[in-house]
Amino acid sequence: MGPDNALQEGFLTTRVDAVINWARSNSLMPMPMGLACCAIEMMAFAAPKYDVARFGSEAMRFSPRQADLMIVAGWASYKMAHTIRRVWDQMADPKWCIAMGACASSGGMHRCYGVVQGIDNFLPVDVYIPGCPPRPEAVIHALMDIQEKVRNDYSIAQDGDFGKEVPTIAPARPKIVTPEGDDAISPTGLYTQ
Numbered sequence: 001m002g003p004d005n006a007l008q009e010g011f012l013t014t015r016v017d018a019v020i021n022w023a024r025s026n027s028l029m030p031m032p033m034g035l036a037c038c039a040i041e042m043m044a045f046a047a048p049k050y051d052v053a054r055f056g057s058e059a060m061r062f063s064p065r066q067a068d069l070m071i072v073a074g075w076a077s078y079k080m081a082h083t084i085r086r087v088w089d090q091m092a093d094p095k096w097c098i099a100m101g102a103c104a105s106s107g108g109m110h111r112c113y114g115v116v117q118g119i120d121n122f123l124p125v126d127v128y129i130p131g132c133p134p135r136p137e138a139v140i141h142a143l144m145d146i147q148e149k150v151r152n153d154y155s156i157a158q159d160g161d162f163g164k165e166v167p168t169i170a171p172a173r174p175k176i177v178t179p180e181g182d183d184a185i186s187p188t189g190l191y192t193q
């Protein structure tokens, strides 16, 4: 029985984690932390030519309470680092962070006393984007990496055991089971990007 027939039967089986992660990964709402020239490429990433709406992330939010993906675009001075960290702390969990460009990732060419040599000195970065500046396609690729990370993480299970070590599980993939109990589709390859 193929997926279409299984849907006609009126039910699907899956894990709550898989459904929540599917919804989360397709509705990431970026907090654009545009600090320097990289921010122009970040704007292009959301503009019509590259159209990040295809990935459900076109809703840039300038309130930390409405965002779950911080994109730090540009170099961060020590003065600014305090503000960035405060905004990050105001974002609700779960949340993710992208370091966009050489400056955000490592300080870049700004080897000086005023610039933090990589935002991972004060933020937990999930994905680094190389380049000066990175092209919008690279930002989309980073977004897809975050989506894959979200899909293969715990959600409910981890919330219940916050702070404890959780065992490794197989990646959460949707699974359709026929009335006979057979897998209707292969669980592998659904999210191959």
Ligand code: SF4
Binding pocket: 036, 037, 038, 073, 074, 075, 100, 101, 102, 103, 104, 108, 131, 132, 133, 134
């Ligand atoms: S990486 Fe290049 S484009 Fe981006 S903020 Fe640094 S100097 Fe500007």
